[in-house]
Amino acid sequence: MNKLASALVILGVYVLHQDVWFWQAARPLVFGFLPVGLAYHAAYCVLVAVLMSVLTVVAWPAHLDRDPER
Amino acid sequence: MIPGLLVFAYLGVVLYIGIFAFSRSRGAGGAEDYFLAGRSLGSAVFLLSLFGTNMTAFTILGSAGHAFANGIVTFPLMASSSAFVIPLTLFFVGTRVWALGRRHGFITPVQMFRDRWECGHIGTVIFAVQAALLVPYIIIGVMGGGTALRGITGGLVPYWLGGAIVALVVMSYVFFGGMRGTAWVNTFQTILFLSFGGVALVLIGHGMGGFGVAMEALLASPRTAPLLTRERISPLFFLSYTVVPLSTIAFPHITIFCLTARRLAQFKRTVIMYPICILAIWLPCVFLGVAANAMHDVPRIEEKLQARSALAAPAGLTEPERSALRRAAAGDDVILVMLERYAPIWLAGLLGAGIMAAVMASDSQILALSTMFTEDVFAFYGGRERFGESIQVQTGRLFVVLLTVMAYVIALQVPQSIFDLAVQFAFSGYASLSPLLFAALFWPRSTKWGALAVALWSAFAVVYTARVPGALAWGGLMPVVPMTFISCALMAVVSLVTPPPSTDTIARYRL
Numbered sequence: 354m355n356k357l358a359s360a361l362v363i364l365g366v367y368v369l370h371q372d373v374w375f376w377q378a379a380r381p382l383v384f385g386f387l388p389v390g391l392a393y394h395a396a397y398c399v400l401v402a403v404l405m406s407v408l409t410v411v412a413w414p415a416h417l418d419r420d421p422e423r
Numbered sequence: 424m425i426p427g428l429l430v431f432a433y434l435g436v437v438l439y440i441g442i443f444a445f446s447r448s449r450g451a452g453g454a455e456d457y458f459l460a461g462r463s464l465g466s467a468v469f470l471l472s473l474f475g476t477n478m479t480a481f482t483i484l485g486s487a488g489h490a491f492a493n494g495i496v497t498f499p500l501m502a503s504s505s506a507f508v509i510p511l512t513l514f515f516v517g518t519r520v521w522a523l524g525r526r527h528g529f530i531t532p533v534q535m536f537r538d539r540w541e542c543g544h545i546g547t548v549i550f551a552v553q554a555a556l557l558v559p560y561i562i563i564g565v566m567g568g569g570t571a572l573r574g575i576t577g578g579l580v581p582y583w584l585g586g587a588i589v590a591l592v593v594m595s596y597v598f599f600g601g602m603r604g605t606a607w608v609n610t611f612q613t614i615l616f617l618s619f620g621g622v623a624l625v626l627i628g629h630g631m632g633g634f635g636v637a638m639e640a641l642l643a644s645p646r647t648a649p650l651l652t653r654e655r656i657s658p659l660f661f662l663s664y665t666v667v668p669l670s671t672i673a674f675p676h677i678t679i680f681c682l683t684a685r686r687l688a689q690f691k692r693t694v695i696m697y698p699i700c701i702l703a704i705w706l707p708c709v710f711l712g713v714a715a716n717a718m719h720d721v722p723r724i725e726e727k728l729q730a731r732s733a734l735a736a737p738a739g740l741t742e743p744e745r746s747a748l749r750r751a752a753a754g755d756d757v758i759l760v761m762l763e764r765y766a767p768i769w770l771a772g773l774l775g776a777g778i779m780a781a782v783m784a785s786d787s788q789i790l791a792l793s794t795m796f797t798e799d800v801f802a803f804y805g806g807r808e809r810f811g812e813s814i815q816v817q818t819g820r821l822f823v824v825l826l827t828v829m830a831y832v833i834a835l836q837v838p839q840s841i842f843d844l845a846v847q848f849a850f851s852g853y854a855s856l857s858p859l860l861f862a863a864l865f866w867p868r869s870t871k872w873g874a875l876a877v878a879l880w881s882a883f884a885v886v887y888t889a890r891v892p893g894a895l896a897w898g899g900l901m902p903v904v905p906m907t908f909i910s911c912a913l914m915a916v917v918s919l920v921t922p923p924p925s926t927d928t929i930a931r932y933r934l
Contacts, residue, residue, distance in 0.1 A: 370507055370665065373658055379642055379651035386634035388651040391495040394503040398702035405510045405694045417522035417934060418687040
């Protein structure tokens, strides 16, 4: 994955944070008690963890560990 | 009394860890060992301590209080936006700061700025702005300690004494343990308060007879139903909150902490697990803060709800009356009240220790300020050459004592809520300073004059927005957005019209 693709994926995940589609909705209550807007952002945190684990594979700055001056 | 005793036992354990760490590091000595734990922290300690370092009194007490007043919006505003921005900044900025710290031996960000932009006194200006913005953050810890101990002991320990005890414990282990002691204490505390949220949620939910009933009750009332949506805030205001977490990487204690990792690979686990840690601690706190609105059977919460209703009255209140009502309606202690009501007494004590773990996060800020003072001022202006490295470390320790005492005295005088104080001064200011790091690492053409412009603008903007309510809140945005964008513009424009650093220097920063 190149830099542009990584940037686009990051941008896409950022856009998903601005969830205007659940703005005025409290229902359904996920698991019977969690308002949908809150459940969405809980799931969003998991999505970010997935994004970061992908980035550590495809965009990890490994060259920083090979410092010639060290 | 039992919860109070358990919390005091916890404080004893924390002190032991700090002093134990000191005895391990005593042989190594030196500024790098005291201030950076010899750049030797392992993977788990790095993750847990970095996360704990960034969690404050405001994470548990302030977030629940904010959710109590504003509803579920607290979570996406502060938690999920941080879950997105902070790991990315650690990934792109933290790893590079780590590499440059290894390459050039930096201990503080100002050392890097001075070298990167070939400047001396401008670095001192940046130090002064960073230090001034960090002090309120330290005060939050003392205030949170006072609030938490008073709440956990049912008022037996007054606010002033609780704040003093917490300040003394933190000061002691920072003084003796330095970065190694602080990191180990933070690791222990993070494990504790990560466990806190889930346990508190289960206990209180069980005590209330299930959260479903509470949510239905909130939805049934037009006054409380909006707490379960975001209809009370604009999407633009919501969007602007995603700029706030840029402050995290610019906080000196976080930048300095990036230098403590033994290997680059330790950032990997940290950036992946960071969002999960945020979820684990923030979701229960925010949810419980919202659910507290349904607890009319708890007298202290009902008093807060009554005060809020009185505040909503259209007219007829004097300003002193409004201030008194605002204080009465503040929800910073709702979680403590809920635990007192629903948790068994011994478990309330353990959970109280979890809360104490979060509110004692000021240790890293105190150590960072001490590190900055001894490296950026004492050593830079000849103190290390004249008196030696041992005296430098002792100076850092003395600074820890002075700073803690000062923070405590101020905490007794400032009646503002934990959350307001944090956002108004520290977070916005550091978000506005974040272009310094981005420019130093990613823009070779950036100059010391651009850096000076950013530092002076950030200082001015913080004072201006603090003194003039609504200032810089353009078009419904939070002031932090124009503050940060103007910082970026100043860095760009001023750098382009001033001479760049030498090509040798720029080459040394090519990563």
